[in-house]
Amino acid sequence: MCIDLKSFYASVECALLGLDPFKTPLVVADHSRGGGSIVLAVSPYLKKFGVPGRCRIFELPTNIKIIFQKPRMEKYLEYSTKIVEIYLRFVSEEDMYVYSIDEVFLDLTEYMNFYKKTDVQIAKMIMAEIYKETKVYSTCGIGPNMLMAKLALDIESKHSPDFIAKWDYENLPEKLWKVTPLSEMWGIGRNMEAHLNKMGLFKIGDIANFDVKRLKRKFGIIGEELYYHTHGIDSSLIQDKNNIKPIAKSYGTGQTLFRDYFPPDVYQIVLELVDDVSRRLRMSKKKAKTIHFGIGYSKEAGGGFSRQLSLDQPTSSESEIYKACLHLFNQYYEREPIRRVHVSVTNLVEQPEMQINLFEDINQAIKEAEVFSAIDEIKFKYGKNAVNRASSELKASTVKARNDMIGGHNA
Structure with missing residues (x-):
């Protein structure tokens, strides 16, 4: 599964102020630096009105009385560490991969039998514990591998009533292949999207039904991997995390x-x-x-x-x-x-x-x-x-x- 802390910086600020992030127009930005200052996060309440999570202060709506909170990175790291400790109460360290300050992958393969619960039930346990101890909301994607868990998280979980989305291979034609623009899928950037659009590919399903050999000729191994990813195929294992050490090229x-x-x-x-x-x-x-x-x-x-x-x-x-x-x-x-x-x-x-x-x-x-x-x-x-x-x-x-x-x- 993949768990994301919802609007993390803004949620931490709301938690510290005793406010509900779904009812509070809060922005994390240093207002004293002027209108050009970068907004680091906005509350889920503001996102309902189409306010992007990354913008400049001068781009924020002026018809809403916004609460500005100055960024406190040390405090966010403190909360992140505390939440990682919560994860480790449910799984061992080798079955956890910290993807970022607010996102983590957990392998529940061996734990469903141990807890005598389904993966969805375990997800609810973990998310409830996070909220109980930090007042921070979270969302969760569940799938047979890391890729599908991440796709379920990004594409569906935020719209689910309980913030949990579970995908399996048979769900892909309905839930993934209809997605457009292509950059909505994890792993496809704007440049790649532009190249794919020039090839007549506008939905994820277009890639899934395209000739994999042509994709490989055009993009190399990345094109081949992209084809397999649209079919939910991913061999990455959380337990191999120590082997994933990027080599600095710049x-x-x-x-x-x-x-x-x-x-x-x-x-x-x-x-x-x-x-x-x-x-x-x-x-x-x-x-x-x-x-x-x-x-x-x-x-x-x-x-x-x-x-x-x-x-x-x-x-x-x-x-x-x-x-x-x-x-x-x-x-x-x-x-x-x-x-x-x-x-x-x-x-x-x-x-x-x-x-x-x-x-x-x-x-x-x-x-x-x-x-x-x-x-x-x-x-x-x-x-x-x-x-x-x-x-x-x-x-x-x-x-x-x-x-x-x-x-x-x-x-």
Whole structure:
């Protein structure tokens, strides 16, 4: 089964305030940052009126008296941990896979006989316990494998009177194949949907009845897997979770700014983002050959740019990555007010021993590597704000505030 905590951040805030999330117009967002601030969650009550779970404050309806709650990531993590402990009262750790802060997979195969109950009855027990102890509502999808449990959760459970949906293979033509747009199905993104639409496929059933060989020729193994997924076929096991370790193919970070930035102030933001990316490269013992840099202009100006630059030699050097970003900035910047900056690196390789470059001061390179290695150790031991550049005291800097956040939001 797959259990999701309904509108989790908003539900936690309602629970703390003693309010019913189905009757309360509550939004989790930092209203003090202005209309451009990102909304992290909205209560189920607001969703009934078509308010999306992710938007900006200025996009919220003005005819509803909305309660704004500032994000508290530490509190949400505390609730999530408490709920995971509830799951572990019903199943062993090896039969649980924590998919995200608010979603989990549980394998009940061996437990129905133990509890002498059906899977639906066990789901009700767990969901009742979650609500009893946290006042947070949950939804549940049940199926013969992880994929079908997830599909039942996403597509039907939220509309079910008891927030539980159980699917089996014979339900697919009626419950899954009629689904449109295609991106409503877990695993199909907007880009994939556009490609499939060009092939004349608009419903999930269109994919299920399509030639699997043509899908494989077009999309490779992903196309073949997609075909089988529309038939509910998935061999993933929760018990294999320790083997699912994604290999990082890139590192990146970005920041949405809460006022207009121009040069030279924006250089400080670029430098702080480069610091973060290069630190992650060093910690993973990687170097990168391609630097990606992007700028988003203010809403009034619109647009921006995103460009990349390939280096002659892979690097994890902050100065080299920063230099590449400034080169792209100076080449493509159009003197508009800046509200978004993004830096990422790709084409990663294992970090070899330091190589001598005839066009580089080797002593300077060694000194920089030693300095940042020492800084990494201090930050790891004492926290990210234990040591920062002197420029972090400038008004344009945001690094100290960001370092106190969790996932880019207030702790």
